[in-house]
Amino acid sequence: MTRLALAVGVVLTLAAPAHADNPIVQHVYTADPAPLVHNGRVYLYTGHDEDGSTWFTMKDWRVWSSADMVNWTDHGSPMSLNTFSWAKQDAWAGQAVERNGKFYWYVPVVTKATGRPAIGVGVSDSPTGPFRDALGRPLVENGEIDPTVMIDDNGQAYLYWGNPNLSYVRLNTDMISYSGGITRIPLTTAGFGTRTGDANRPTLYEEGPWVYKRNGLYYNVFAAKCCSEFIAYSTSPGPTGPWTYRGTVMPTQGSSFTNHPGIVDFKGSSYFFYHNGALPGGGGFTRSVAVEKFSYNADGTIPTINMTTTGPPAADTLNPYVRQEAETIAWGSGIETEAASEGGMNVGFINNGDYIKVKNVAFGGGATTFSARVASTVAGSSVEVRTGGPNGTLAGRCTVPNTGGWQNWTTVSCGVSGLTGTQDLYLRFSGGSGYLFNLNWWQFGGAR
Incomplete structure (x- = not known):
């Protein structure tokens, strides 16, 4: 540790029992989980809430990885606001995807030029970075946040994002450009549920979409109804709709008024990532990522999942005879x-x-x-x-x-x-x- 690090290091003092393994990272605050399975490991891309934050004060992103869903390796911060010379603030919720040996990390930031949110792309040859600015400018800019990316079976990639709306573009195979314009998905109550008490937002959709495909069905899992948020989802026969609202994935809980989903299959099981405020000093602006194992219902629907302090069982053993x-x-x-x-x-x-x-x-x-x-x-x-x-x-x-x-x-x-x-x-x-x-x-x- 450097002398500077000695001077400024802040330790999260933990009083939690030794058996608790959620949240999965305890030494920094993490938020907005985005898991990616690659070569037998889960790579987890997160935001980073600063210690003592009283707002979404976020300056960099972090990467973690695991081969067993219980022991997580800290890979540090391979991308920050400084990666994007045109970014001003707000290193908020993004997602990474691999294509043709490169890793593309889509993130929202506020631009210096307009003061509005836009989506940038970091690119790396490794899932753990370092990432560099792929474009030197935003990929899309319409004042909204929370990108999620999905590559369909036919190779067509889609980038979705939005709060208060939900939009998408069709990405080209280079993953840093798109064909056609920005398309807004109709937010209907049939597609995204009914919100009461807010004439400006008639549906439950709030932010943080997570779009993926499983067994021929497209899922859009999202943060619903602010505030406090819960996690809900819709399904569709195609990547652009029509969407049908399916209900609650995770009810409101966990001492953070926001939540953010991430879902992957890994080593034969399914896992749901989210965040809460469970660490000492935690709350709505000092959040922590956690994970639960779950099983889809026979018809492909997602069961209701609750937060736990125990987390999932180990998906594998750890070999102590290698470094x-x-x-x-x-x-x-x-x-x-x-x-x-x-x-x-x-x-x-x-x-x-x-x-x-x-x-x-x-x-x-x-x-x-x-x-x-x-x-x-x-x-x-x-x-x-x-x-x-x-x-x-x-x-x-x-x-x-x-x-x-x-x-x-x-x-x-x-x-x-x-x-x-x-x-x-x-x-x-x-x-x-x-x-x-x-x-x-x-x-x-x-x-x-």
Whole structure:
């Protein structure tokens, strides 16, 4: 961690029980989830609410990924308002999609030129970025927000967006231009439900559309009726309608007056992403992304889904005998992350008693050694390897030396015992007062 980071770092102090795994990120506030499945992982694109926000104060976007839906790797911020030289403010809800080996991230921002929302496109060769401005200008600009993108089976891509209206364009195969004009979808009560008490908005549609296709049916899942919002959905036989309102997906709940859906299928199951205000200090402007597993009804309808603190079961095990990034976390207490000099991110801002939980770790016949990549400016701290909880059974302890700098890395190793089968791992950090050390990665050795 840099001296500047030391000066400005703010830790989200967590009092939640160790078994809680929703929200899925605990060290920063996240919002507006947009999942993308690619090469056996879920990549999750989110907004980032600033600490202590009293408005939608958002300056960058974040990326996370998981192979098991419970341990999430922090990939940092590969795109921000500064990516778009023409953007003024409001790094709000977007969505990314892959096509022909490139990743396109559609996001709404307010422009310097007009002071109105417009949609820009970031592009990258990697799902984790860095992203660059694909156009140097907005792709579309009609004063509305919340893009969602869908590529149909025939290769035709569609970009939808809007609050208070719902519009779309047909994207060309380059994904950064479109053919024809902007088409507005009729917001009828048959298509999007009936709102009462607001003559200006007769339907339930509010914002945050999420359009996708499944088994020949097109779904439009959206934030409904402000405020507070709930999640509703409509279906259609085609990508542009006609839409039929189907009902509620997630009722109003969760201490945030907004919500935002994201739905994917992954490793044979279906998952619903949303946000709430469940973290300490959380609320309508300091939100956090969470996820639930669900099953479609036999007729393709979506069941009612409620928020939980437990989240979904693990979709896979985690292999501790290969290098695992320290920023791959199911639940973290007290820590933050930052860019590491060796690449990627590292866990930092570690104080005595902070910990990381990693779920469903497949130790097999038993681990015998533990190694960790660490950096510190103080001596005498340690990484405690535990099971059963952050204060559970101690399997081993590795001492961390003074390496001469927060980014001067060394590898420490120690023996461990009692780690067999598949169980949750807790890395608890101990030492004196102040920041103790940084952790870049870890790995076990022994039987498999």
